[in-house]
Amino acid sequence: MIKKAFLGLATPQINYETLPAHLPETEKLPAPKTITLYHPKDDAYNVASTLAIGDSVNTGQKLALYADEKNYVISPISGRIASLSPYTGDFAKGYVAITIARDDTETFDETFQQKNQTPSLELLCDYLAGAPGNPPLDVLANSNGNIKTIIIRGLDPDPTVDTSQYIAQTRMKDLKKGIQILKEVTDVQDVVLFTAGETVQGYGHIGARVAGVKTQYPAALPPMVMKEVLGQVLPAGKTCEDLGVCFFSAEAVISIGSAFESGKIPTSKTLTFIKKDGTYRIIETCTGTPIRNILEAYDEAVNEFDRIILGGPMTGSAVYALDHPVRPDTDAVIVVDRDKAAYASDYPCINCGECVRICPALIQVNMLVRFLEANQYEEAADNYDLYSCIECGLCSYVCVSKIPIFQYIKLAKYELERAKMSEAANA
């Protein structure tokens, strides 16, 4: 257990922590009695689902709502489906929440083991897209060979979150195997592992180039890594994939490596758990574990208005229900005391310029925010560089009026994307 003090940061200079060379084992939580998995659902979800309450499931089994469905989730436990219910996530994204009640006896699904002798991208997409770390296999599969570089995050994008760095340092065998498999099933030969500048030693045999980035936030965000490691500037409105680059977390790669080493689809999620007092642990729990179970395991009482953040303190999002599950991409669970939580306000902008001075994308944030507050998203995009924003959250962090600028930016991009898709569908 280590003490952190990210909540007491007084200056806008926020640094990534570098972990020592020798690290303790993760703290492993037992599988809970029930777990919940969020299966993405199209609007068309109806009673014709192939899944039903009472169905028996095995550990590592793929669960898809329909026989020909490309989306699926992986059951981390053996048991029976206890409920299927609609769930609405961030930005109104629809899911079906599949709750599974655990049996006392564990039975592993052997379908993957029977097929894993010959790795292929198709096999990876079929079985490992929902594995811990959320490997972005669909990006590789849909790129038509345009992805030429894979960048592996050995440093988490947010400060105080140590999951990727921990995994990169402690799971080198699986990391090496995962890199080898990725090279084998794609045409990508340029694989780069990046980590905090001073910790690049010790990865010589990994099968990838190793690069260090600065230890000051937001150096580990993809656009910054593109610039520092590849020397490429991400043009406004373009994605890393548009430039032929795909980012994997270290955990996504070790999920692939360990699946082919062991023949079993991994179901255990590693994450950084930070308590209200700033102490933190690297823990392992199965995907689908309700946040409540983690809090109970560490005697962390949550009071009204305390905040629970999934992901990092800069770019993560708050959840409002303790039964919210750990998902394959949940790299951190942070509990913030209500007295220390940064609440948004409806104070007006006082034009102090703090947001402009800190913005790494050199955006006139004080002007941008005026258009975002007025829901004038197209003007914000056309005239005030909305699409140059790298979503670091620093403007919200320093804003003296506590304007939720970062949230406005994400909402604006989402609304513009939705409008674009609706236009395309009606064309």
Ligand code: SF4
């Ligand atoms: S989140 Fe704010 S500070 Fe960060 S790049 Fe976007 S506008 Fe600039």
Ligand code: SF4
């Ligand atoms: S930091 Fe906040 S108050 Fe200051 S100029 Fe930016 S938006 Fe306005």
